[in-house]
Amino acid sequence: MTEAQQALYTQMKQELAALMENVPEPLPNMANLSALIYQHMDRLNWAGFYINTGSELLLGPFQGKPACIRIPYERGVCGAAAKENRTQLVPDVHLFPGHIACDGASNSELVVPVRAGGRIVAVLDLDSPEKERFDQGDAEGMEEVARILGENCDWTSLI
Numbered sequence: 001m002t003e004a005q006q007a008l009y010t011q012m013k014q015e016l017a018a019l020m021e022n023v024p025e026p027l028p029n030m031a032n033l034s035a036l037i038y039q040h041m042d043r044l045n046w047a048g049f050y051i052n053t054g055s056e057l058l059l060g061p062f063q064g065k066p067a068c069i070r071i072p073y074e075r076g077v078c079g080a081a082a083k084e085n086r087t088q089l090v091p092d093v094h095l096f097p098g099h100i101a102c103d104g105a106s107n108s109e110l111v112v113p114v115r116a117g118g119r120i121v122a123v124l125d126l127d128s129p130e131k132e133r134f135d136q137g138d139a140e141g142m143e144e145v146a147r148i149l150g151e152n153c154d155w156t157s158l159i
């Protein structure tokens with residue numbers, strides 16, 4: 001992780017922790033986190049969440065253009081993150097089999113699982129109009145951000 005990324009993710013984690021204080025409900029926390037990411041990171045055209053209902057992924061709070069509502073586990077970068085239970089770092093979405101183009105401007109993507117109590121409760125999806133916008137440092141930084149969200153919310157009554 002570069003020094004700039006270190007500074008960025010440290011700041012985002014601090015702001016997220018402050019925003020989440022005494023707020024166990026996932027919905028406002030996901031809404032504020034998508035706004036926080038969109039405000040702090042450059043070269044993004046979408047930042048937000050798909051919620052794991054147990055049978056598919058359902059659109060959650062986000063910043064950016066309107067997006068597809070339902071994603072099966074078998075489809076797209078988000079589906080792959082949930083199905084494989086791991087982060088997807090995609091330098092060129094046009095080379096990713098089954099990529100779902102919600103916004104035609106997207107060229108690269110980072111999707112990070114949000115886990116709570118050992119299960120995936122949501123995925124955090126970031127899109128960029130720039131190819132290779134995200135690197136391993138971003139993946140690690142966002143995994144830490146997603147861990148703070150996942151572990152500090154009560155996910156039992158979301159859907």
Ligand code: SME
Nearest residue numbers: 067076077078099100102
């Ligand atoms: N591109 C994603 C779909 C969600 S939108 O990018 C907001 C995918 O392939 O899963």
